Amino acid sequence: MTRDTAIFDVIRCERERQMKGIELIASENFVSDQVLEAMGSVLTNKYAEGYPGHRYYGGCEVVDIAENIARDRLKQLYGAEYVNVQPHSGAQANMAVFMACLHAGDTFLGLNLSHGGHLSHGSAVNFSGLMFHAIGYDLDEATGRVNYDDLEQKARTHKPKLIIAGASAYSREWDYARIRRVADEIGAIFMVDIAHPAGLIAASLLDNPLQYAHIVTSTTHKTLRGPRGGIIMMGKDFDNPWGKTTPKGEIKKMSALLDSAVFPGTQGGPLEHVIAAKAVAFGEALTPEFKTYQTQVKKNAAVMAQAFIDKGYKVISGGTDNHSMLIDLRTKFPDLTGKVAEQALVSADITTNKNMVPFDSRSAFQTSGLRFGTPAITTRGLKEDQMPWIVDLIDHVLQAPLQDSVISAVREEVNRTMTQYPLFAW
Numbered sequence: 001m002t003r004d005t006a007i008f009d010v011i012r013c014e015r016e017r018q019m020k021g022i023e024l025i026a027s028e029n030f031v032s033d034q035v036l037e038a039m040g041s042v043l044t045n046k047y048a049e050g051y052p053g054h055r056y057y058g059g060c061e062v063v064d065i066a067e068n069i070a071r072d073r074l075k076q077l078y079g080a081e082y083v084n085v086q087p088h089s090g091a092q093a094n095m096a097v098f099m100a101c102l103h104a105g106d107t108f109l110g111l112n113l114s115h116g117g118h119l120s121h122g123s124a125v126n127f128s129g130l131m132f133h134a135i136g137y138d139l140d141e142a143t144g145r146v147n148y149d150d151l152e153q154k155a156r157t158h159k160p161k162l163i164i165a166g167a168s169a170y171s172r173e174w175d176y177a178r179i180r181r182v183a184d185e186i187g188a189i190f191m192v193d194i195a196h197p198a199g200l201i202a203a204s205l206l207d208n209p210l211q212y213a214h215i216v217t218s219t220t221h222k223t224l225r226g227p228r229g230g231i232i233m234m235g236k237d238f239d240n241p242w243g244k245t246t247p248k249g250e251i252k253k254m255s256a257l258l259d260s261a262v263f264p265g266t267q268g269g270p271l272e273h274v275i276a277a278k279a280v281a282f283g284e285a286l287t288p289e290f291k292t293y294q295t296q297v298k299k300n301a302a303v304m305a306q307a308f309i310d311k312g313y314k315v316i317s318g319g320t321d322n323h324s325m326l327i328d329l330r331t332k333f334p335d336l337t338g339k340v341a342e343q344a345l346v347s348a349d350i351t352t353n354k355n356m357v358p359f360d361s362r363s364a365f366q367t368s369g370l371r372f373g374t375p376a377i378t379t380r381g382l383k384e385d386q387m388p389w390i391v392d393l394i395d396h397v398l399q400a401p402l403q404d405s406v407i408s409a410v411r412e413e414v415n416r417t418m419t420q421y422p423l424f425a426w
Ligand SMILES: Cc1ncc(COP(=O)(O)O)c(C=O)c1O
Pocket: 027, 088, 089, 090, 091, 092, 118, 120, 166, 167, 168, 193, 194, 195, 196, 219, 229, 230
């Protein structure tokens, strides 16, 4: 077959876009060459429904080795007793937990989407909100932190079967012990979704929720810097029969329920090329260099948040404990929406995303906020002294979001600087 230039031209353009810009989307990162190589390997050709040693297809003895390496490394990374590395994405991992723990229509509690929660934590347009009865807890308006009183009160009133901590736009440490106490009080399962801070937790720079939660889910592609995918883990509670009763009337161990909720419950064949790439990423995350990297991610975020504050921006909660921050544009630019701000910054090759802020007066399509994160620029090699420079560039653009001359001057400076930070070896 002749080379598919239509697609390979797209890949070349995307590669150039990634190289020339400043990538500030908090959920993105740049994987290593070995992670890319594993993902683009012949393992994509193999069907392997089931789990290592128990497959529904022949010829799985080789991919079994990769999946077992991924499982062992992941257990070591977080001190987990049980892991499942097959979920195709973070949302799939969460769906499997719902399937293992709840019946359709059951009540669960998660952080409101408009306060930083994720779609799969109860949004009305997601399976979690469509098939289950979702109750949302909020942030505190004054502090910008989780309102634990609200969470506890809603837990006691609604008696959810599942309580979810974790978020897509929340920059502070969680009080997992407090949530576990109320979960135990009402007999709920406590799940933490660490999709965003997974890398910082792996590097012991944030509290490890495996000590408190029954179940932990994550993506592997954000701070953890692996391929796109999901994982499920359990700590000491893995052996407990907390799951729902099966149609045969048996009460199964939660680990067995989770395995069957992933396959055959919600997925078919696992992506063994992606699982191999997850194994590579977990191996990288076990090295001292990864801890150095995560320390820099956190330092860059703290300096960036302070630089925004110094320029008169409102940073929700007044700073960050992790890799991300949420800016409320209304204090500095009352008429500027997140949508217009995002478009102006993207035109200047600074990529970020509009985001609702807690108690936002605008819709999710307009928003009053922007979310920023430092995982990707830290992988590029940028250090804390460059964070005020980035905030200056952002500020220039937001002062004049519709002025082409300002945007092209910023874009030239961004492109000139980023060529000094090479990205891919091949
Ligand atoms: C907290 C959280 N959970 C789950 C997900 C879903 O991950 P995926 O996009 O891989 O389905 C995200 C993605 O942004 C997230 O932020």
